[in-house]
Amino acid sequence: MDISTAYKDNNYKIHVAENILKSQLSEYTAQYDNVYYLIDEHVYGIYKNSKLSFIEAPLVVTGGESFKYASPLMHTMEELLAFGIKRNDLIVVIGGGATGDAGGFIASTILRGVDYIHVPTTLLAHDSAIGGKTAINSKHGKNLIGAFYRPKAVIYDLDFLKSLPSSEVLSGFGEVFKHAMIHSPELTEDLFQATKETIDLKTLTPFIIKGIETKMTIVIEDEHEKGSRKFLNLGHTLAHAIEYKYKIPHGQAVMLGIIASLYISNQVYQLEIALDYYVDYMKHHGYPVGLITDMDVDEMLELIKKDKKNHKSDYISYVLFKDENTLTVTDIKVSDLKMMLTKLKERI
Amino acid sequence: MDISTAYKDNNYKIHVAENILKSQLSEYTAQYDNVYYLIDEHVYGIYKNSKLSFIEAPLVVTGGESFKYASPLMHTMEELLAFGIKRNDLIVVIGGGATGDAGGFIASTILRGVDYIHVPTTLLAHDSAIGGKTAINSKHGKNLIGAFYRPKAVIYDLDFLKSLPSSEVLSGFGEVFKHAMIHSPELTEDLFQATKETIDLKTLTPFIIKGIETKMTIVIEDEHEKGSRKFLNLGHTLAHAIEYKYKIPHGQAVMLGIIASLYISNQVYQLEIALDYYVDYMKHHGYPVGLITDMDVDEMLELIKKDKKNHKSDYISYVLFKDENTLTVTDIKVSDLKMMLTKLKERI
Structure with missing residues (x-):
């Protein structure tokens, strides 16, 4: 099409x-x-x-x-x-x-x-x-x-x-998954169901197209990333640091980043997103979730601070859910982020 | 201002x-x-x-x-x-x-x-x-x-x-002169008169401002160089080649390029622009006009062909006067250009 x-x-x-x-x-x-x-x-x-x-x-x-x-x-x-x-x-x-x-x-x-x-x-x-x-x-x-x-x-x-080798499919699927999450809880749940057992390219095609449309709508609204385009960075703040440090494929790191974003959303906005539902699903498909447990939080923070999306020093711009349907960009104090990532390590 | x-x-x-x-x-x-x-x-x-x-x-x-x-x-x-x-x-x-x-x-x-x-x-x-x-x-x-x-x-x-050292003033003046030519024969003649003896910065100030305004008008009309902005390349076709080969300051090369443009305009559009008036003036101010006599035409053509303004092979896009008030971009066959540049060498 x-x-x-x-x-x-x-x-x-x-x-x-x-x-x-x-x-x-x-x-x-x-x-x-x-x-x-x-x-x-x-x-x-x-x-x-x-x-x-x-x-x-x-x-x-x-x-x-x-x-x-x-x-x-x-x-x-x-x-x-x-x-x-x-x-x-x-x-x-x-x-x-x-x-x-x-x-x-x-x-x-x-x-x-x-x-x-x-x-x-x-x-x-x-x-x-x-x-x-x-x-x-x-x-x-x-x-x-x-x-x-x-x-x-x-x-x-x-x-x-x-x-494509399977590690690349897993990586690309990370962004398909992210786009479904940005689109709606309904599409996310549909994707969960369609890929419960395996991630199969034929099954994915409609979700790929939906992902392209989702991204397209956002980038047309905000080409130069002054507002809503930032939502596309869901999961990317920690992902870039993990990817840089552990040299894993981008989309796999995004999946790990999404876990962090959900955890932080729960903390900052008192939500009750079922983290385990996501973690178990990702483990089932072979995403290296264990890296979250292994990471050195200070090292991650040093890398995160270099992100070009940050605009205030001592604060990190983070894409979070403020409720289950709504994304927002929140400036989190580096010290608060450190605390949350440290707790997440133990939580996984 | x-x-x-x-x-x-x-x-x-x-x-x-x-x-x-x-x-x-x-x-x-x-x-x-x-x-x-x-x-x-x-x-x-x-x-x-x-x-x-x-x-x-x-x-x-x-x-x-x-x-x-x-x-x-x-x-x-x-x-x-x-x-x-x-x-x-x-x-x-x-x-x-x-x-x-x-x-x-x-x-x-x-x-x-x-x-x-x-x-x-x-x-x-x-x-x-x-x-x-x-x-x-x-x-x-x-x-x-x-x-x-x-x-x-x-x-x-x-x-x-x-x-600024005097060679740099001579170079910058090349573009001031070019902008006056693009503006009008009247402004060009005013500039000739104002700089008959020496090129003095105080005298130049109004011409610099006029040059900025001339350029501004054109680039606003045609930011991405699809039409009239090309006129700003008056003199630049040969200038870039001379500059590259002889390592002389840009604006000095532009002055030499302007001589070539005027000569070619006379040939292509049967004009009678008084070339010697320009050549004598430039010699008086110390522009290295002799390089035109020295140049290897084939070598210049090889360099000119690489100009990013050309869009047809075997043709060179050249900014010319088609009458004393009007600039135009003309595609000249490489073989014709070779002939004209060869004659110009002898003419200077």
Whole structure:
């Protein structure tokens, strides 16, 4: 199915279906003088003789998160410039969230901006491909350098998901789960039921589409993250720190972060969200919940303080539920957060 | 005097006067939690005990064009992140055009964008500080990587110009001259008369302000360079190649480029602009007009082809006069351009 953005201008489509890459792309590429393909090396390795065999002379880029640093990024920029890229050429970025983040950043800055299309190849990228954020990493944290820059289209060919290792499915599912929670308690419960035993891609498709729509609604309302877009960071405050420290996939860390957010919501807003229901479910599916018990709270806090969403020193901006249907961003004193995370460690 | 932009939104002021830096800045800085100062090392060297003595703990950056590369840029980004820069902090960039370009690019990409104020310290920067273009250089040419990103204000304190070496005044004057030409034949003739003997900063002030206004009118009409903004590249096509090859200051190269543009306009549109009037004037003021005679046309063409303004292969987009009052962008065949530049070499 096609989902259209509803910004004031510069709208684009998100095409979601199986086996659509080649045909959808051709509807766009005809308008450009030249098309440059940036493809994650792992994805290209798997599909070069099948789905991606129609692509001549791709720029195969370092896989995953390792592409999101200044040095490989500049290398690819210089390659594109050496090929003589022009402002009315198109860049097609094929890969997961990291490839999309860095490829989008390249598109946003090369010649001060050329058009690009993102072709996400992971479940996790159903999240990062929506909303026009591009980014690379700093020594001091993830995604600290980037731009807001919209693609001309997102082509989400679900075929790519079939080759994902299970740890990647678990990771991407973290964001699907988060979007259901942001959407409503009802959708969350539906998802719980549909994935009680196993997380199966076929079952997930409607939830992926719902997740894209949920995210889309929010980012259109608040593109530059001044208000409601912050809700999308549900679970991400602790997740970024855990991910950085323990090098686990992003969406898996988000699931752990969600546990913390629920626990803190219960404390700050005197709610009674059934934490164990969530914890047991996550353990059942193999999320590394034990890392919460292992974490060094002071170390986590040092990392959390660097989060670019914080705007007051000594306070951490945290996305919480203030009741079961309503999210809010609450500034929590670092000392209070320390206390709560310490108790959570014991509680798990 | 204060010039206000007239975009649809996100407008800002350009304050132009002597000795205004400290007082004007204080009107802005109060709104921010933290202010980070990026200052060109040469400028800081000259003014640290006088005009800039009120600044505590500045980030002193590599001087001039050498700052506009990925490596020093990333170094400064990492420094800012190490200090814990937040989205509602302010970056103040003090330096010439290059410092402004790179400092603005840092502001546009760090945390996906923080506010910045540009304090230009050169005559040339009366040009680059207007229009919200930020940029760094690639191995393959100048300004090939960047963003469109508006500052919160430009504070142009004319005191800084007093310490400029004469080669820098000549360079900055190139853009003042270009803006007068874009404005009208009348203003151009006024400028000719006012600078017949010497180029004196006091005499220049009204022309600088007129130049800022001329540029402002154009960039507001066409921020993203789809139409009339291209006229601002008058003289720049050959200038970028000459500058790259002979390492002369930008505005000096622009003056040489203007000679080429006038010659080509005469050929393509059968005009009779008095080339010698311009050439003699430029020689009188010490512009290195002889480089036009020395240049290797094939080498220049190779560099010109990389210009990001070209959109068709085998054609070069050139800003020309089609009559004495009217500019136009004309696609010239590379072979025709070669012929004309070869004849120009002999003509000078």
